[in-house]
Amino acid sequence: MLVLFRKTPILGAILAQVVALPVVAAVTAPLSTAVERLPLIVAALVLQGLIAASITRILGLARWWLLIAFLFPLAMGTALLIGNLPAWPFGIAFLLLALVFSNTTRGRIPLYLTNTETTSVLKDLMRDRGASRMLDLGCGLGGVVRALDGEGRRAGGVENAPAVYLAAKLLSTLSGRGDIRRGDLWKTDVSQEDVVYAFLSPAPMAALWQKLSTEMKPGSLFVSNSFAVPDVDPDEIWELQDGRKTKLFLYPIGNADGEIAG
């Protein structure tokens, strides 16, 4: 059962809110005559969020669901309290969220971005290796791609969230840097790349290594931001001195004899 929620976390998040609801009702209903309406509603919404967030942890959902589970009742409650809101802002907000995050529920890889310190380290790494091609799998807004493209290097990125892809494509076209493609990282050709970079989540790492270790050319390098490949020793781990103490895991592909690492 837990496996189902880890595979389809939105189900776990809905279940968490449903389970929390009667608990909150049982706790707050006896107070309804003794406490002012507004503070009681706020307390109930906070309690609902806290219980639902705890349940997402028990179900083993990723940490960002904790925040979503906590904020969801507060957002709904605020909208209801303000009342008489037109429906269209909700429709547009839903559409935007779907265009940015629709792939997250399926692939469990949300959008967050590589910071400038890490990007600069990646640029030095490309220079030091004399690498001429790199690909960012799940390139988000394409910041890494634009920064690493140029000086004789060709950087590309692949992204499947529609709105995120469009933004990355637009920024790349305006800056004249990088080659952003809409597509699924699992179906992307990585055989010509000197360096493949990914900043994804723990969920896809084992399968991703399967793909990269068989499809990348010997002598190339896979760099994973923050998420190690399970049961495979990286050649190096770089611990950066940025605010979030980023770790880069370096996995060389193959060796002089073309033998695959791991």
Ligand SMILES: C[S@@+](CC[C@H](N)C(=O)[O-])C[C@H]1O[C@@H](n2cnc3c(N)ncnc32)[C@H](O)[C@@H]1O
């Ligand atoms: C954590 S973000 C990293 C963004 C960018 N690489 C960076 O470091 O700034 C991961 C990105 O991967 C994208 N993504 C998730 N699954 C994908 C898939 N199957 N194919 C392509 N992109 C995917 C998400 O939409 C998200 O934009």
